[in-house]
Amino acid sequence: MLKILAIAPYQNLKTKIDEIAEDFKTLYVESYVGDLSVGLAIAQKKASKFDVVISRGGTAKLLAKYIDRPLVEIDLSLLDILRVIRLVEVYKYNYAFIGFSNVTEKIKLLGQILSKELQVITISSSAELPEIIAGLKKQGYSMIIGDNITFNEARKNNLNSILIESGDESIQNALVAARYLGTELQKRTEQYRLIDKTLMAFDETIMVISKQGSLIYQHNKNFSKKRSQAILRELKGKLANSPTDTLTLFSRSEGQLYRINAKLRNALWFVLVSPLQISSSQTASISNFLPAPKQDVSSVNIGNLSKDIQKAAKAKSNVLLIGEKGTAKLAAAEHMASLIKLRHYWKIDFTRMTSKSDYWRLFNDDTSPLLDHHSLFIIDGVETLNDDQLKALHSFYAMSETTGNIYILICESNDKEIQIIDLFHSAFQITTVALRQRKSDLGSLISLYLYQFSKQHRKSVVGINQDGMHILDSYSWPGNLSQLKRVLEQFVINANGPFISSESVKQMIFSEENRYIEKQRDKGTFNPLSLFEGKTLDEIQQQIITILLKHNGGNKTQTAKQLGISRSTLWRLLK
The missing domain is CATH 3.40.50.300 (P-loop containing nucleotide triphosphate hydrolases)
Known part of the structure; x- marks a missing residue:
């Protein structure tokens, strides 16, 4: 069976590779997350046991220079780029696309086809990114779109960023190409077992970590894998930036607080992790x-x-x-x-x-x-x-x-x-x-959160139709950003297509209003006028009609009678 090593610059790409690889019965695929030098370090350690390496973007270019294995680059298709262009259509602030020519040429082409003026910057080296992004930030740009290198550099500058991800078809093409490139090599893994026998008598966990943050050895008696990985993630940055050869810090994992003592000896960090016995209530707070x-x-x-x-x-x-x-x-x-x-x-x-x-x-x-x-x-x-x-x-x-x-x-x-x-x-x-006092930011927030939740739930939601956006803009959002995020995540989870319909928005906002009313009534603080805060007379009229229609099970005749108007007038008001 052909053995494929996948180095994914970001977690979502790894997840997609793992899922798509299940359809390739003749391939054994092992994937890792690592961008640029981190990915190179993983590949240098693992590649000798595999036949072909696959990766993407700048990480793939770096691996091609230093790895002695056939390498297939996961491409970005026009469809992958089109998804992102559609996603940012409602983003009202300045944004720019940055990437290598193999990506930016496609972006420019789609911009011409769609008659869109896109700010596109082509780089020849990732070393150019810090200066370019810093310059864009000074010019008032608030979002950067590109590959993983660009994505991370934008985050370092505290800018919003969107990652252009490879779609399923691009990953499938890469695996098909890899299937024809590799030759079989023996896979072998060497484990450190000798010290484990000596340390079994101790309750503490002991780790040996390189100066670069790689785990070399771990004795994890009574230590879950999840707990171990959480503590290691915390340690990496601290150890790499420590100005001294000793370090003490605290870490919490799975509700348990730990004291961590680390000493640097012979270019290795020797780490002792000891549990602290404190009350559960203190642990929670x-x-x-x-x-x-x-x-x-x-x-x-x-x-x-x-x-x-x-x-x-x-x-x-x-x-x-x-x-x-x-x-x-x-x-x-x-x-x-x-x-x-x-x-x-x-x-x-x-x-x-x-x-x-x-x-x-x-x-x-x-x-x-x-x-x-x-x-x-x-x-x-x-x-x-x-x-x-x-x-x-x-x-x-x-x-x-x-x-x-x-x-x-x-x-x-x-x-x-x-x-x-x-x-x-x-x-x-x-x-x-409060969100009701910053309505000019609503479209931008919706764009960012739809992107985040679509990525999290592996959906392709790119927007909300115009009538739905008007409803969201008219709502008072008593729960502010927390409520907005919860509502948008529900939209994405329940979505069956790329756009959220106005009917879905109406139903969700109606439920939110009812939930808010009941909550305020339970507290004894309900003020009926708060339902109409910040709304025009037309919007209040629409809201009253919607509430009565819902109460009457959609019966327009009964609703018109309650309002004291004709059924035809009700139809006109609903348009």
Whole structure:
């Protein structure tokens, strides 16, 4: 059986390769995720055991120079590029396509065919990308579209980015080509087993990691594969950037907090992972984390929130984030954390603390993480604290100059908001804007989220029809960005084609309004006028008709009678 090694620059390509390879019964396909040098390192280690290597884009070009195996490049078809062009049609801000000539020539061709003026930039080397993307950012571009190298470089510059992915037909063509290129070689894997027998008596997990972050050996007694991989992902960046040959940090995986001690000896990191025995409630509400360098910043990038976050991060200021529920406060805090380099990063969520002892340990115990130095704290649910707890938190906050800590306090708007603003008056205050007050950004947000959810659920949704967009634009979105994302994900999950129909939008928004009304009634805070906030008289009229029609099971005669109008007038109003 022919053996194929697939090096995918990104995870979704690996998933597609694995699925399509099941139809090639005469091939054994083993796939990995690795872009450029990471992919090259994987191929150099694995390629000798395989007959043919397949990859894509800049990674494929790099492998062709250094791997002594036949290589097939997964191409980008015109259809792959067309999908992305259709997806960004409703994106209102400046965007540009960047790539090598084999991709950009196809983009230009499609632009001519579709009579679209597209900003297309051709590069001859990935080394050109940082300067080009930085220049586009200064010119006001907010989204970059291209291959995986371009995608990652845009994310480094905190720009929105869309990856042009290879479709199923391109992968099938690559596997067909690979089937005719390879010759069979023996596959062999050598395992490290000798040290395992010595370490069986210990409860701790021991890892040996290269300076480049590759796992060489691991003793994982009572350690799940998922837990091991999660900790290794956290370690890679920390070890590579450590200025000293010793390192101590904390990591959380599957609800368990670990202390990690690492020492560098003879160009290898020897790592001891020890579980910490703490209460389950504290585990749920306090966690140590590493900021994600490639996190999703779409909800932060659209609008002015990103500028405020970058300004606060540059000044290394304490921050007070205030806003309604669902307005990306936590995403903004995590984005700011990714822009600041400190020793440790903590998340404390007061909404998940369930007993007085949890608060006592946090504010009074000698092992409290609030006693850490040169650390960043994201503290959520500040509005849930009573007066004594707020004072206790402020006592640690007041020591931030001495400890070198940075606090990002998250407060949901409520009647305690003014008290919290007064108490933490020295913090850089950022107010997140409700979605109903930033309707000009709605189209761009919808475009980005449809792309993300289509990729996540392996759908080909490219937009919402015009009437549906008008309905979404007219809705007040009481749940803000969280509600918008949930609604759009449901659209994608239930979609049967490339476009979401206005009927689907109507049904979903009607359900959302009913859910909001019931929730407010349960709280005893329902205000009927809130249903019509920000809407024109025509829109309110349409909403009332829609509610009555739904109540009457679609019976137009009964609905017209209730409204005191003729059936023909109702028909006219529904047009």
